Amino acid sequence: MSGLIAIVGRPNVGKSALFNRIVKRRIAIVHDEPGVTRDRVTVEAEWHGRPYTLVDTGGIGLLRGEKSDDVIIRAAVEQVDMAIESADSIILVVNVQEGIVPLDREVAQRLRKSGKPVLVAVNKVDTHRLEESAMEFAQLGFPKIFPVSAIHGEGIQNLMNAAAAYLPAVSSDEGQVPSDEKTPAPSESENSSPVTRHPSPLKLAIVGRPNVGKSSIINALTNSKRVIVSPIAGTTRDSVDVPFEVETDGVRSKYILIDTAGMRKTRQVDDSVEFFSVQRACESIARCDIAVLVIDAEVGVTEQDKKIADTIVEQRRACILVINKWDLFAEEIRKAREEEIVRREAKARTEGTAKKLTTLSEFGAWVQDKLFFLDYAPVIFTSATTGFHLDRLLEAVRYVAAQLQQKIPTAILNRTINDAIERRQPISAAGHRLKFYYATQVRQAPPTFLLFVNRDELFSDQYKKSLGNELRAAFGFEGCPIVLVPKPRPKTVLAKRKFRDAAKTPGKFGNRPFLRATGKPGEKTGRKPFVRPSGKPGEKPFYRPATGGAKPAFPKNRGENRGKKSHPRGSNRAKGRR
Secondary structure (H helix, E strand, O other): OOEEEEEEEOOOOOHHHHHHHHHOOOOOOOOOOOOOOOOOEEEEEEEOOEEEEEEEOOOOOOOOOOOOOOHHHHHHHHHHHHHHHHOOEEEEEEEOOOOOOHHHHHHHHHHHHHOOOEEEEEEOOOOHHHHHHHHHHHHHOOOOEEEOEOOOOEOHHHHHHHHHOOOOOOOOHHHOOEOOOOOOOOOOOOOOOOOOOEOOOEEEEEEEOOOOOHHHHHHHHHOOOOOOOOOOOOOOOOOEEEEEEEEEOOEEEEEEEEEOOOOOOHHHOOOHHHHHHHHHHHHHHHHOOEEEEEEEOOOOOOHHHHHHHHHHHHOOOEEEEEEEOHHHOHHHHHHHHHHHHHHHHHOOOOOOOOOOOOOHHHHHHHHHHHOHHHOOOOEEEOEOOOOEOHHHHHHHHHHHHHHHOOOOOHHHHHHHHHHHHHHOOOOOOOOOOOOEEEEEEEEOOOOEEEEEEOOHHHOOHHHHHHHHHHHHHHHOOOOOOOEEEEEEOOOHHHHHHHHHHHHHOOOOOOOOOOOOOOOOOOOOOOOOOEEOOOOOOOOOOEEOOOOOOOOOOOOOOOOOOOOOOOOOOOOOOOOOOO
């Protein structure tokens, strides 16, 4: 098992900035406002080949014996205590520009009670003059002090070398290559043991509007208080990755649950912290394998739910719809169901009355009708408070993950698409007919199919959805978006013929030379040499190619036929008309 390094300290000393600098990625939100980080933000990383888990925590803003009425502050302190308890080494972050404050002494007292090795990271040492002030923090009682600058990256090397020394030794099993990494195959002459490839855990992004129960579902699935839950909307700010394992029928599956911030309408976001929180949520949708859209059963499907669903569709991610807080309506729906059964037994007339929804399947069809562009996603009704249907949610995750991994044989795929196109041709204003040649599956997640046709402009969005429904009816793909990429067949035969004909006739007038008005041969002008008649009566002018440097021959008796009429009889000019 890899070790764990926790970053702790009082609020607004640069813990999140140091966290991002160490992992060299923008994961935690960095802001001047104190108390931005609330949950434990974890990331798997390695330092010089040694894997470890780095944890960013919220600031400890309470003195000893001090109580706060704020639920979020108390929950953040509890998250810090959990991180300290599970850490192998602790990095205490302080601010050199403010010196030692009472909260620093309080945090140091907490760390001394834990008995864990503590490294003091004196942050914001941006100049060499401030390095001497860093030794002031030796009063906290920890011998190892490292002046660092999270903004400029100074002192990170020495700090991490000291922290990595407390990590446990890496076993041989942990050094194996995951399945998503490519390694070169060993040569036949090398007697090396085969490399075991472990499948990477499936990433599930829990997204939705604020206060719909996303964090409650994660705590219910993990059976712990991993993330902070409160009735205040906007409690979660960072995107928190929570490793999760479940065993089903002797098979252990690994998942990463991504808790995200609630996504409000863009015009309602007036805080920079919330703006970055929504941005992290959108990034979580882009990097997940399956997006779990949580909808409040008390409010129903709103406009913002449709916008979040549209983001999932644009990112081409598999999706599962979860209607949470179903326990609030379970008793009312049960009574309505009993009344419906009594009415049907009495065979009462119901003309002119709206049909009542009394079963989960009817409610699921209503949700899919509201989210018609996401009608392929399964609908699960759950309750994070009572644990209602959480097992069905895991079953839906396993089923959609299996749908993402299926590979369709090319022969069966071509037969299915050909029959679907023959049954229904796309609409064409010019009357063109779609000809299908060949199709193949080029990707599994999401399922992507490359289609070779005669005209790709005939593939409208409506026709793509129609073909996608035909593929779903044949192969399933429940919860998975189907991507169809039409590609027109290149017209190579026609292009070669045109090129061959152009090679035979290099000029506009064949091989004949061009002459300018001056009569010099060999000069290109687009005019053909004009040759007058030889003087014989009735002879018409003609064009003939000039050869060599010879000049065109003109008749000597130029004015012999000058007075004669050359117009045919019956023409307007012969009759004197103009």
